[in-house]
Amino acid sequence: xxxxxxxxxxxxxxxxxxxxxxxxxxxxxxxxxxxxxxxxxxxxxxxxxxxxxxxxxxxxxxxxxxxxxxxxxxxxxxxxxxxxxxxxxxxxxxxxxxxxxxxxxxxxxxxxxxxxxxxxxxxxxxxxxxxxxxxxxxxxxxxxxxxxxxxxxxxxxxxxxxxxxxxxxxxxxxxxxxxxxxxxxxxxxxxxxxxxxxxxxxxxxxxxxxxxxxxxxxxxxxxxxxxxxxxxxxxxxxxxxxxxxxxxxxxxxxxxxxxxxxxxxxxxxxxxxxxxxxxxxxxxxxxxxxxxxxxxxxxxxxxxxxxxxxxxxxxxxxxxxxxxxxxxxxxxxxxxxxxxxxxxxxxxxxxxxxxxxxxxxxxxxxxxxxxxxxxxxxxxxxxxxxxxxxxxxxxxxxxxxxxxxxxxxxxxxxxxxxxxxxxxxxxxxxxxxxxxxxxxxxxxxxxxxxxxx
Numbered sequence: 358x359x360x361x362x363x364x365x366x367x368x369x370x371x372x373x374x375x376x377x378x379x380x381x382x383x384x385x386x387x388x389x390x391x392x393x394x395x396x397x398x399x400x401x402x403x404x405x406x407x408x409x410x411x412x413x414x415x416x417x418x419x420x421x422x423x424x425x426x427x428x429x430x431x432x433x434x435x436x437x438x439x440x441x442x443x444x445x446x447x448x449x450x451x452x453x454x455x456x457x458x459x460x461x462x463x464x465x466x467x468x469x470x471x472x473x474x475x476x477x478x479x480x481x482x483x484x485x486x487x488x489x490x491x492x493x494x495x496x497x498x499x500x501x502x503x504x505x506x507x508x509x510x511x512x513x514x515x516x517x518x519x520x521x522x523x524x525x526x527x528x529x530x531x532x533x534x535x536x537x538x539x540x541x542x543x544x545x546x547x548x549x550x551x552x553x554x555x556x557x558x559x560x561x562x563x564x565x566x567x568x569x570x571x572x573x574x575x576x577x578x579x580x581x582x583x584x585x586x587x588x589x590x591x592x593x594x595x596x597x598x599x600x601x602x603x604x605x606x607x608x609x610x611x612x613x614x615x616x617x618x619x620x621x622x623x624x625x626x627x628x629x630x631x632x633x634x635x636x637x638x639x640x641x642x643x644x645x646x647x648x649x650x651x652x653x654x655x656x657x658x659x660x661x662x663x664x665x666x667x668x669x670x671x672x673x674x675x676x677x678x679x680x681x682x683x684x685x686x687x688x689x690x691x692x693x694x695x696x697x698x699x700x701x702x703x704x705x706x707x708x709x710x711x712x713x714x715x716x717x718x719x720x721x722x723x724x725x726x727x728x729x730x731x732x733x734x735x736x737x738x739x740x741x742x743x744x745x746x747x748x749x750x751x752x753x754x755x756x757x758x759x760x761x762x763x764x765x766x767x768x769x770x771x772x773x774x775x776x777x778x779x780x781x782x783x784x785x786x787x788x789x790x791x792x793x794x795x796x797x798x799x800x801x802x803x804x805x806x807x808x809x810x
Contacts, residue, residue, distance in 0.1 A: 384437075387427060387544070388412060388566040399424045399456050399465050403548035412566075414548040416446060416559040422486075424451060424465045424545040432541040435569040436515045440472065443508050446559040447552075448472035451486060451545035452515055461487060467542050468492075470515055470524050470532075472561070473505070480505035481513075481524045481531025485538075486547075491728070493532040494754030497582045497739075501531035510564075518573055520587060535585040535592050544568075584737070588630045588802055595805070603648065603657075603790070603804035606630040615645045615686035615791060616677055624794050632801040634669065634794050643684045647675055647789035654744040654809040657790065660735045660802050666698040667732075667797035670716060673740060674762075674788035679779050686791045687776070689762075689783050690716035691740055691750055693799060695732055706773075713738065713752040717774045718767075721750065721757035728753050735802075744809055 387395065390410040398405060401423030404415040414425065436452065454467030466487035473479040481501055483493040495501045504526035505511055514525040524532040546563055549555070578594045585592055589606030603611065607627060614621045621644040624635045652673070659671065675688030692714045696702040702711050708720035712729075730736045730753060739751035746762040760767055763784050776782045792801060 383571065384567040384569055386567050388563070390564075393425070395428050396425050397428060399426050399463070399545070401548070401550060405546075405548075411562045411564040412546065414448070414546060414561045414563075416548055416551055416555060416557055418551055418557045420550060422465070422550050423548045424454075425548075426451070426454075426456070426465070426543045426545040428543075430541050430543050431517075431568065431570060433518045433570065433573060434515075435573055436513075436517075436544060436567070438513050438566045439510045439564050440513060441508075441510045441562045442472065442474050442560070444559050445474050445507070446555050446561065447549035448561045449484065449486075449547040449549075450513060450515065451543070451547060453517060453539045453542040454486065454545055455539065455542045465545060467539055468517075468522065469547065470513060472547075474507040478502040478505065480511075481526045483522060483524065483532045483534050489538075491754060492536065492586070493534045493584045495531055496754050496756065497751070498531060501526070501529055501581060504529035504531055516573075516576060518575055521575075521592065523576065530579050530581045533579075533581055533583045533592075533594060535583065535587050535590075537587060585803065585805075591805070598807060600805050600807045603806050604632060604802070606802075609646070611649050612646045612792075613649060615647045615675070615789075620646065621794075630802060632792070632804075634792075634797070634799045636664070636798040637796045643681075644794040645672075645685050645791050646794075647677070647686060647791045651787040651789060652806065652808070653742070653787040655740075655742050655806055656809060657740045657742075657804075657806045659738045659804045661693055661738060662735050662800040663693065663695050663732050664798040665732050666695050667693075667799050668695070668699050668701055668795040669693040669797060669799040670793040670795070671738070671740070672789075672791035672793065673742065674783045674785060675791045676779075676781075676783075676785055676788055679782075685793055685795075686789070687779055687782070688788055688791060689718075689748075690793075691738060692716045693738075693793075713750050713757045715750065715758060715760065717776070718770045719758050719760055721752070722755075724752065724755050724757065728755060742809075 401420040403417050403423035405425045449469040449471050451469050456463045456465045464487050469484040469486045471479050471482045471484050479495055482495045485492050512527050516523045520535050520537045522534040578597045583595050609620050624644050626633050670690040670693050672688035672690045675686045679687040681687050694712045696711050704710055705717055714721040737753050741749045748762050750758045771782050
């Protein structure tokens with residue numbers, strides 16, 4: 358009798374475990390393989406039809422972006438689809454997207470996982486259709502840029518759970534975004550309007566379209582960079598990568614006046630989680646602040662916002678032993694400047710005093726104007742100083758310059774700059790990071806750093 362009870366218990370337990378596993382693995386098909394039931398088309402007039410168990414999207418001339426949208430809206434989910442393009446055409450997978458009368462007359466807007474078979478290779482990046490433009494450009498994830506293959510089937514995966522949005526192509530992680538702009542919306546298959554080398558009749562195919570919405574299991578953390586748009590917070594992946602906040606969003610703990618022991622009494626404030634440098638008449642500058650800690654090899658990311666005509670900068674490898682005559686601390690400077698309205702942009706040599714350049718030493722590679730944010734918008738900056746002395750400057754997802762600190766070429770540039778009088782300029786293995794007060798209104802947030810080994 359006891360043996361029968363035991364066997365019954367074990368059988369029940371096994372069924373329970375299988376049930377739990379089935380719950381975790383419960384996929385629901387969004388496409389029946391026969392027709393477009395459950396889908397509707399919005400905006401443009403591209404052609405959508407079903408062929409061989411696949412949805413086919415075809416480009417059409419003289420129309421806007423087209424979207425085949427799910428009737429249903431989704432909040433938290435894991436989504437997978439296989440897609441294929443044989444020619445260089447633009448497309449994407451919309452998610453948490455909306456179409457409303459009060460927003461550009463029902464224009465579709467929201468997150469998009471990019472399909473980009475061009476040499477640019479931004480497939481898997483996250484674009485904000487008809488709203489904020491690019492949120493995660495895969496330039497910062499070189500391995501992710503290699504994942505997409507033209508002319509064959511690619512497996513796309515999106516995890517949108519809470520404020521965390523992650524993408525994979527063919528099992529390779531491409532994007533990791535933290536954002537809270539939109540929590541729910543439809544999923545849509547985009548056929549982009551014709552532009553550039555695109556032409557009428559180009560096709561994209563989708564199949565095996567499925568979704569999970571319950572008992573979601575988050576994928577393990579990985580090593581790709583995170584773009585976190587929530588102010589002064591760290592995601593679990595950032596923490597696992599050793600990233601720390603350099604600004605806690607509340608006060609100036611960990612910061613002080615350059616050449617001082619406490620914060621300056623003027624110009625600096627924290628308002629709603631943002632560091633503000635208040636404007637002056639320009640006659641009083643040099644109230645710069647530096648980190649208490651010194652940094653050698655590091656990756657430093659930050660967001661900044663310029664007011665019209667403003668000038669500021671972020672310095673690194675700052676050496677407080679140098680006598681600056683009561684002026685700003687001395688170190689390498691990531692220039693922060695309104696290039697159009699501040700005269701400093703026209704000084705120096707070949708543009709080496711422009712936004713994101715290495716001030717007075719190396720000009721930045723000029724970006725497409727589309728990716729240079731308007732004055733008053735937030736910009737994403739990034740400085741990477743590798744252990745081998747290679748240093749990079751990034752702006753809004755683009756690497757704008759690279760150089761080797763302490764190399765012969767670098768030393769020759771220093772010898773022809775305003776820093777030539779400082780023997781051993783930027784040569785120390787470690788230094789402070791500095792935020793500059795240049796007498797103009799500039800704001801900072803999301804200051805994050807990790808050391809590199």
